[in-house]
Amino acid sequence: MKKRNITIAFLGLSFGVLSAQSLKSPDGKFEMNFKLENGVPYYSLSYEGNPVLEPSKLGFEVFKKSTYNYKDISNQESLNLSSGFVKIDEKRDSKNEDWQPVLGEKKFYKNHYNELAITLNQKEQNKNIVVKFRLFNDGLGFRYEFPQQENLNYFIIKEELTEFDFPMDMKAWWLAGDYDTQEYVYQTSNVSEIPAKWAAAVEDNVSQSPIKNGVQTPLMLKREGKKPLYINLAEAAVIDYPASNLDVSAKDYKFTIHLTPDAQGAKGYVQTSAVTPWRTIIASPKAEEVLASKMLFNLNEPTKYKDTSWIKPTKYMGVWWEMIIGKSQWAYSTADNVKIGETDFTKLTPNGKHAANNEKVKNYIDFASKHGFDALLIEGWNIGWEDWFGKSKEFVFDFVTPYPDFDIKMLNDYAHKKGIRLMMHHETSGAATNYERWADEAFKLMNKYGYTAVKSGYVGNIIPRGEHHYSQWMINHYNRIAEKAANYKIMVNSHESVRPSGLNRTYPNWVAAEAARGTEYEVFGGNPPEHQTILPFTRFMGGPMDYTPGIFQTKMNYYFPNDTRFVKTTLAKQLGLYVVMYSPLQMAADLPENYEKHLEAFQFIKDVAVDWDDTKILAAEPGDYIHTARKAKGKEEWFVGGITDENARDFVVDLSFLDKGRKYEATIYEDGKDADYVNNPQSYHIYKKVVTSKSKIPVKMVRSGGYAISIKPVK
């Protein structure tokens, strides 16, 4: 227990706690307490009687004026909305509903909570704010609400002051805080060690604005000891508000919200009535329960879309990996300075490495069609790639003009005849203003040729210049594009966009996002073997990730002599990722030629579902391993996947989740006995077995290995 808190307790005795309210979770295990202490609001949280969070401050600092035209407003006069409060109202509510996600991990998501809304009045300014708490069986969500009122119509946030004050040191799986990138490697350390380890956690990125000693949300924590507790700090429903990082006070294990500033250093423009995103603390003695939590989705609003029938699970391939590894190029020509609307691309000298050409795309279509895929992504189809990056170039793409060797009509017609949809690609180069100008035309083009999904990208510094990937303006941009795409019945898969906060409940066409270090980083610097065992506890908490698994040829010296780059997993682990990492949009990212060589293993990728009626987290420990079983949407088929970190592990898959009495055929794809992610990644072993709910399947995972199992009823 920290000394400071003893002092506060003493003050509480002498000056009096003016107000205190308690809220319990439906199962009674969680208790949230709210109090005003000398006018300052605090909340705390306990689980089974033990403190999860000590009294932690709530509130804001806001700027005095509601508009500025300076480059930097951080020194401007501000007002506090963090003290001098009295409680003037208190409302309680509860809900217990099952709702059906359009695409999801289960048929129904349970939304069960008790709610407490406390209205606070700040006398001096006569301003009312509401703090609304929802206590679920898996933890706490709370947000601030700003009712429209005479003295609170418009304001600019200088900082949100919300604290998460933990009673003791914990293990943390963290990403260095940043306003512009989430593509760092996860660090594992105690909270108290974060400042010492922070600098080394900041790797170079094409757009980055590191927050010294800060960490990103979602943050995964574990209180170790006899009664371990897994804790996840995140946020839900980030709408018209910047995304949050966390400042770390290492010596007293306290985190404080650190919002992403805009070009002027402001942290949110608010017009009442308004609400903030939900701050979430998911906690459980079982890591599996944290992974299973749907709290972030429950805290989002149901979609307003009337028709969602066009939102479909999608398994896709792409003309992509060959550019990522450097075998071919996005750009068509040898030029390095082109101007959209001025340059005649037919007159440029082709570089001979342009992948998005008619012949190659047709070959990919043939392969994807033959193997039953839904879609094929083609990157580099549109003019502008010659100088697309790092030039602060606003009019970098028009999103409607194909390169001379990409016949958009012919290729879409060809694909459709073969049962394949082409997937559009909209790289913005961070120039969001330019993308907004073209979005309608771009989506109309998609409708015209029958594209139903778009992968968008935000590589590089943002335009409007000075804005950040996670500032309020960009948050609004991503949400605006999702909504606009829906008007055209287009699904969105955004890359380098903000980490999801459960918004695909509201925008179910925003089917996936990248927003973390994906498979491409295997060749950009490498993902450590534990990487994929942390992602589901962090990045995936708010929504599906387009991780782009499925790399069978993990060694780059296959393509380029002496190339030391390699994907740091076994082939079997790549298969396991399809189950462990939930996304209704899943890629088979490798080249057709590599799948041709391993068609037996490829069969799992062809078989695995991407939309589910049920999910069981069989076992999980962040940074170590995850074992997941899922039941395919509308079918009696189950798929199981497991992955491990740099340590080899054995596991026994208990099939008790299967229907009792039914017989199934299981196909097991596991690491070969001699498999090794460094020396022999392509060694795998596939076998079949008849199983029932009483069966147990033992699996051995080599270091950075994994396995996948498909289970189908015997007819």
Added chain:
Amino acid sequence: MKKRNITIAFLGLSFGVLSAQSLKSPDGKFEMNFKLENGVPYYSLSYEGNPVLEPSKLGFEVFKKSTYNYKDISNQESLNLSSGFVKIDEKRDSKNEDWQPVLGEKKFYKNHYNELAITLNQKEQNKNIVVKFRLFNDGLGFRYEFPQQENLNYFIIKEELTEFDFPMDMKAWWLAGDYDTQEYVYQTSNVSEIPAKWAAAVEDNVSQSPIKNGVQTPLMLKREGKKPLYINLAEAAVIDYPASNLDVSAKDYKFTIHLTPDAQGAKGYVQTSAVTPWRTIIASPKAEEVLASKMLFNLNEPTKYKDTSWIKPTKYMGVWWEMIIGKSQWAYSTADNVKIGETDFTKLTPNGKHAANNEKVKNYIDFASKHGFDALLIEGWNIGWEDWFGKSKEFVFDFVTPYPDFDIKMLNDYAHKKGIRLMMHHETSGAATNYERWADEAFKLMNKYGYTAVKSGYVGNIIPRGEHHYSQWMINHYNRIAEKAANYKIMVNSHESVRPSGLNRTYPNWVAAEAARGTEYEVFGGNPPEHQTILPFTRFMGGPMDYTPGIFQTKMNYYFPNDTRFVKTTLAKQLGLYVVMYSPLQMAADLPENYEKHLEAFQFIKDVAVDWDDTKILAAEPGDYIHTARKAKGKEEWFVGGITDENARDFVVDLSFLDKGRKYEATIYEDGKDADYVNNPQSYHIYKKVVTSKSKIPVKMVRSGGYAISIKPVK
């Protein structure tokens, strides 16, 4: 002569002038000299052998990187593009053409110049830049050109270093420099006095970013003495580049370009090949010749529009002045917090002062139609005015939804039946990103209902936040909107936009702009009597201004007891403004009821042309008086207007510009003998007279008075 220059001359002797080129104007009166002195480029200018500009430096400071994501990049590493040059090429050219403006002051504009283009190579970085000079009979224009080359593809300007180094002190008519407003009062002082008088020249404005000791372009100067010389410093063709102010070095009478920074402090993102705006020095011993200069238009590119038949001169009235003076309101309701797309405006409580209502608009249409106007502007027609200003609110208007009491279809139908076009109003509140999102929908709505012109506005701080009204991003915005409007055959009249730089040659549908202190300031704080005698020498040099003259009821105590606000002119001066201030879009800004009381004087406003075949500046002195005669487009009619400052003046209008031998009837509208802009502004005298080219009409202008004459052939 300044001491410093003597030193430079000495250095020149000792180290040698490496290169020197001379260029003469077609009439031989101007001579421009270019030299490299120790690798530093200088230009100088003389008129009839006397120096206008001493050797003045050229060049740039550019940032080392081509993209940043910081709030403030001003301290980032930079490179110089201002020294270390050698001349590697020199090209000469000349042109003598007459071209026809779509709308203009004359049927043809003469574009006659000698050109010298010097290519400089900076050895160290192996970069080439070109300085292109065009010497006209009315002065010098020059710009920088950046050819596309291996070592110069993309760069960010830290500052343009162009100097204007004058040999002696001069009288200056100047506006305080600012990144966000041009709505200051003109100051008159010697250049050497500017710093001492600068602070007092900065008045409060709703959006302002004053540049300490800076002044704005266009800047009017006069070298006094036995051989006076009138000099105008301005810029032409501001495209994809920030607008410029001038830093003043008062002790040595030197001005240096000070570009408007963007949100990050950058002063222009350049992708080669690229050119800067033209820097212009118009000079003449006669003030009238400066006013008559068309150099800024000559230095712009001809329009690419194939059809310009839809661009028409427009005389209009407006539901506007009654809001400006406070008699009625833009907003419909008593609410002060509304949300577009959420608020149901039909449920709000009307404030009872909403001017843009069906009944009132119909009355205005009736009056405008009866008196032969082309158009009627209606402000406050669309939802959002309740909280439109000062809130940094991005989604402030949708530009397509009328208030409940404005029947857009009925009113347009009604207007069209009466031969009137309604003029659209798009106030953006500075939220340019929002306007760009809505522009297509907004223009489609205009096409649907038959609007052919839009008045746009940019009141308040800019969004993208941190950008300025005159930064590169906003320059691109204004130009983009002009071009987009042309796609819909819509004429644009932009307010609070950047001062024009002759761009209506290229975008002839951008028929007018405000971009200075217009008539509205008569009730916002007042325009001094000399104001309108300075504007044509400054603001109007680059294009028409929608000054909105025609106020007959100049005293606000007519509307509100004890209101001391008043328009600081006589009624006759208001008439004179229609000729003195060229705009093909001219407003009769006062209320119909005020014109009803002075129909005889109103006749001049009804008669006066707004598009011209010829223009003669009869006499002019900045800050004192202007007398202008213009010949109506396609007619034998002439109109003369004169205005004076705070001093009463006599003038004799020499009609020798009329066709010889032809008889005309002149109608003279002059100040009454007892007229006085403070005490008796509505006293005027109208009489008719038959005149010929030999006639002379004496006029007496009282203080801040004026006159107008219409001259029609006797049939």
